[in-house]
Amino acid sequence: MVTLSGRSALVTGASSGIGAVVAEALAAAGARVGLVARREDRLDEVLKRCRRHSPGSAMWAADLGDLDGVGALAAAVEREFGGVDVLVNNAGMPKRRRVQDLSPADTEEVMRLNYTSPVRLTLALLPGMIARGHGHLIAIGSVAARLGPPHEAAYAASKAALTAFWESMTVDLDGTGVHAHVIQPALISGTELFTLPGNEPPLSDLSDALPPREVADAVLEVLESTRFERYVPGWFDEMASGKAADVDAFITGVKEWTRDRLEPPTL
Ligand SMILES: NC(=O)c1ccc[n+]([C@@H]2O[C@H](COP(=O)([O-])OP(=O)(O)OC[C@H]3O[C@@H](n4cnc5c(N)ncnc54)[C@H](OP(=O)(O)O)[C@@H]3O)[C@@H](O)[C@H]2O)c1
Known part of the structure; x- marks a missing residue:
């Protein structure tokens, strides 16, 4: 089991869902955890849980969509914690629309x-690391x-861009002692992602969703x-390599799956 005693971690999107569970798991592993999201009352609940394990944990209420504030946030966290050892970029939004x-x-x-x-x-905290x-x-x-x-399309493109940045970044950081990891969850339950307004209902069957603890375990593992x-679950690895082997067959399959979901075949 990983021990993070004496380490500091910063988790964005820590007020609900995956981020809240990851933050508590890092605190339970001994890290002093910094929590970021917009809703102060929800952050405060998570902070109380984290402080039971790690009393030095702290929170910052911030809108991460306001890019001008991100540098000041990073500086405030570094001042308070004297540096960040683990950054979990988790805050995110869906956009389920054709x-x-x-x-x-x-x-x-x-x-x-x-x-x-x-x-x-990441770029603001990287020099310190x-x-x-x-x-x-x-x-x-x-x-x-x-x-x-x-x-x-909008959501997938944002996550693909993040993954591509991370992939090149991990090569650039070779030899620095700083490591980059990307966790690719499939369906995760107990989050607000599927009920946020401004989105279509999900096409996927949410009864297949895994608990957020699975993502927290993946974070501790990396x-x-x-x-x-x-990937969470790990078998999505095979789906990604299957797609890479024949992208046209993959797209044909997804089109069929989508048609079936939108117009279920009559018996
Ligand atoms: N659930 C899934 O099946 C699933 C699958 C794959 C990937 N993911 C990814 O997992 C991450 C967490 O999502 P989740 O499922 O746990 O959903 P969630 O419960 O909706 O959590 C999203 C978190 O992001 C924060 N956030 C949203 N907009 C923000 C903003 N402008 N500034 C600061 N914080 C903001 C939210 O807090 P506030 O509203 O308080 O700001 C919340 O803490 C996302 O990146 C998502 O894309 C989720």
Whole structure:
């Protein structure tokens, strides 16, 4: 079991769902955890749980979609914690709409929160990690980054961009002691992602969803390794390699799956 005693971790999107569970898991592993999201009351509940394990934990209420504030947030956390050893870029938003129903502003809003903002936060905290000679930069992506799900073009593009940035980043950081990892969850339950307004109902069957603890376990696992990409559940690995082997067959399959979901065959 990973021990993070004496280490500091920063988790964005820690007020609900995956982020709240990851934050508590890191605190239970001994890290002092910093929590970021917009809703102060919800952050406060998570902070209380984290402080039971790690009394030095703290929270910052911030809108990460406001890019101008990201640098100041990073500086405030570094001042308070004296450096961040583990950054979990988890805050994110869905945009479940057919591409015909997307506006340019929709796509830019998703890209700002799911890609540009975590990149800014990462670049702001990276010099400190390099100077200290260690660190873990974790991105919570999505299987959508690799598998192009229907009605999620804006979301999938933001997660693919994040994954591509992370992939090149981990090569650039070779020899610095700083490691980059991306966790690609499939369906995860107990989060607000599927009920947020402004989205179509999900096409997938949510009864297949895994608990957020599975993502927290994946985060703890990559902290003990140099592993770059980890799917949750792990068998999505095979789906991604199957797609890479024959992308046209994959797209044909997804079109059929989508038609069946929208117009279930009559018996
Ligand atoms: N659930 C799934 O099946 C699934 C699958 C694959 C990937 N993911 C990814 O997992 C991550 C967490 O999602 P979740 O499922 O746990 O959903 P969630 O319950 O909706 O959590 C999203 C978190 O992001 C925060 N957030 C949203 N907009 C923000 C903003 N502008 N500024 C700061 N924080 C903001 C939310 O807090 P506030 O509203 O308080 O700001 C919340 O804490 C996302 O990146 C998502 O894409 C989820």
